[in-house]
Amino acid sequence: MKITTLPIGFAACLLSATLCSAQGTMQTKDPIIEQIVKEETDNSQLETLAHQLFDGIGPRLVGTPQMQKAGDWAVAKYASWGISAKQEKWGDWRGWERGVSHIDLVYPREKSLEGMQLAWSPGMGKKTVTAELVIIPDLADSNAFKAWLPNVKGKFVMISMCQPTGRPDYNWTEFATKESFEKMKKERTAQTEAWRDRLRKTGLTNKTLPVALENAGAVGVVINNWSNGFGVDKIFGAYTKKVPTIDIGLEDYGMLYRLTESGDKPKISVHCESKELGPMPTFNVVGEIKGTEKPDEYVILSAHFDSWDGGTGATDNGTGTITMMEAIRILKKVYPNPKRTILICDWGSEEEGLNGSRAFVEDHPEIVKNVQALFNQDNGTGRIENISGQGYLNSYEYITRWLSKVPSEYKTDLKTSFPGAPGRGGSDFASFVAAGAPAFSLSSLNWSYGIYTWHTNRDTYDKIVFDDVRNNAILTAILAYEACEDPAKTSNEKSILPIDPKTGEPAKWPEPVKANRHGGFD
Structure with missing residues (x-):
C-alpha cells in the first residue's frame, strides 16, 4: 500500500474542526435520512x-x-x-459460571459486606469458610516474607492498601480547604508508595502473590480495587487456582483493615458457588444485509x-x-x-x-x-x-x-x-x-x-x-x-x-496481532 506525505492543502485538516450547524440547514433533504430519524x-x-x-x-x-x-x-x-x-x-x-456469593463480618460484630468474587475465581461448592483476617506485613525483604508465609494458613489475607479517603478528588475540590486537600493528597501519595514498596519486598508480583498465599494455606485472598469514586470498584479476574479471591468495597474493606491492624482479630464468613466449566466456545455474532450493487x-x-x-x-x-x-x-x-x-x-x-x-x-x-x-x-x-x-x-x-x-x-x-x-x-x-x-x-x-x-x-x-x-x-x-x-x-x-522520538524515524503503522484462540487456562 502506497505511503505518502500529507499535501500542503490538507495541512489545516490536522486541526480539530467543529462541524458547523449551518451544514444541516443547507443540505438537501433525503427521504431515507428523514425516515431514519x-x-x-x-x-x-x-x-x-x-x-x-x-x-x-x-x-x-x-x-x-x-x-x-x-x-x-x-x-x-x-x-x-x-x-x-x-x-x-x-x-x-x-x-466459568458465577454463582451465589455471601461475604459477612461475624466477629467482633455481625455485618453483611459488599463484595464479590473476581471473574474466574475458584468456587467453594456448598461450603462456607469462616476465618480470621491478616494483612500482608511490611517486612525487610523476600527472605523475611518467606519466613512469615506460614502465618497465612487458615486465614483470609488482605493484600490491598487501606485508602485514606473514600471520597473522589472532585468532592474534595468542591468542599475542602486547599490546605486540607493538599495535605490529604501528600499523605495518600506517601502511603501508596509505601504500600507498593511493601509488596515489592515480598519478591512477588500482583499475579504471583495470590498464588503463593494459596499455596501456603490461605483460605482466600481479599482485595479492594477502588475506582476513585463513591462506592465503586474495578472487577477483573482472579489469579488464584484453589481458593477464592474476593473484592470487598472500599468502605467495608477499610473497616476490616482497621480492625485487623488494631488487633481486634476480625473474622469473616465467605460462601462462593462459582463453577468451572472446561473449554467453552468463543464466537462473534455476525449479521448481514446483502448489498445489491456492490x-x-x-x-x-x-x-x-x-x-x-x-x-x-x-x-x-x-x-x-x-x-x-x-x-x-x-x-x-x-x-x-x-x-x-x-x-x-x-x-x-x-x-x-x-x-x-x-x-x-x-x-x-x-x-x-x-x-x-x-x-x-x-x-x-x-x-x-x-x-x-x-x-x-x-x-x-x-x-x-x-x-x-x-x-x-x-x-x-x-x-x-x-x-x-x-x-x-x-x-x-x-x-x-x-x-x-x-x-x-x-x-x-x-x-x-x-x-x-x-x-x-x-x-x-x-x-x-x-x-x-x-x-x-x-x-x-x-x-x-x-x-x-x-x-x-x-x-x-x-x-x-x-x-518517533525514540528512533528519530517516522512512527510505523501498527501490525496485525494474532488472536488468542485458546484463552484463560494459564
Whole structure:
C-alpha cells in the first residue's frame, strides 16, 4: 500500500474542526435520512434491547453461559428483523459460571459486606469458610516474607492498601480547604508508595502473590480495587487456582483493615458457588444485509459484545452494542436494499485483547480488503463527540462529506481530527486499522465513564443516558447509509506518521496481532 506525505492543502485538516450547524440547514433533504430519524424518534427499541440484554441476561464474560445465552438472543433478534445472522466460532476459552456469593463480618460484630468474587475465581461448592483476617506485613525483604508465609494458613489475607479517603478528588475540590486537600493528597501519595514498596519486598508480583498465599494455606485472598469514586470498584479476574479471591468495597474493606491492624482479630464468613466449566466456545455474532450493487464491498457496524461481570456490562460495551443493533434494525426497515453489504459484528473477547475482531481479520481477508468503512463505538453511554481519521490520508474527504448529510441536531459539538493517528488498541476498530482497512472509532462524551462504569460493579442499566444513545443510533445509521451510497470506494492511503522520538524515524503503522484462540487456562 502506497505511503505518502500529507499535501500542503490538507495541512489545516490536522486541526480539530467543529462541524458547523449551518451544514444541516443547507443540505438537501433525503427521504431515507428523514425516515431514519423518524423511526428512531417514534419507534425506538433501545430501552427494550437494554432491558432484555442487561437485566434479563446480564454480564457477558467470555466463556460463561451468559455469553452463550446473549449470542443466542442476538441471532434470534436479528432474525426477527429479517436480518440473517450467525454465531461464528473462532476458538475456545476457560468456561466459568458465577454463582451465589455471601461475604459477612461475624466477629467482633455481625455485618453483611459488599463484595464479590473476581471473574474466574475458584468456587467453594456448598461450603462456607469462616476465618480470621491478616494483612500482608511490611517486612525487610523476600527472605523475611518467606519466613512469615506460614502465618497465612487458615486465614483470609488482605493484600490491598487501606485508602485514606473514600471520597473522589472532585468532592474534595468542591468542599475542602486547599490546605486540607493538599495535605490529604501528600499523605495518600506517601502511603501508596509505601504500600507498593511493601509488596515489592515480598519478591512477588500482583499475579504471583495470590498464588503463593494459596499455596501456603490461605483460605482466600481479599482485595479492594477502588475506582476513585463513591462506592465503586474495578472487577477483573482472579489469579488464584484453589481458593477464592474476593473484592470487598472500599468502605467495608477499610473497616476490616482497621480492625485487623488494631488487633481486634476480625473474622469473616465467605460462601462462593462459582463453577468451572472446561473449554467453552468463543464466537462473534455476525449479521448481514446483502448489498445489491456492490455486494463484495462492506460497511461494518462494530461493537464488542462481551463484558466484565462486576455489573451487567451496560456501558462497556452494552450501549455500543445496542447502538449498532438499533442502527441496523432501522436500516433494514427503511433501507432494505443497500448498494453495499452491511455487516453488524458483535465481537467476543475484546476485554481479553481484541480477540474476536483479530480472529475475524485473520479469517476473512476477502472482507477486510474490501471494507468501505467500519464504525465502532465503545466508550460509554455519551453522545458521539469525536471522530479521528485514524491516519488515513484522505479520510477527511469522505467522512466530512458523509457527516455533512447528518442533521445538525445529531452532531452537536461533534469534532473531527484528520488525518489523525492509527489506533493501536483500545477497541476493535484497531484490529482493522492494523490490517489497512478504513475503520473509525465513534468516541463518546465521558459521563464519568473511567471512574464509575468502565469495568466496575456499577456498570448497570441505570447508568444509560438513552437520549444520547438514541442520538448515536441515528448518527451511526446515517453514516452507514451514506457510506453504502457513496459512488466512490474509500481510500485507505496512509499518511506519513510523526517522528518517533525514540528512533528519530517516522512512527510505523501498527501490525496485525494474532488472536488468542485458546484463552484463560494459564
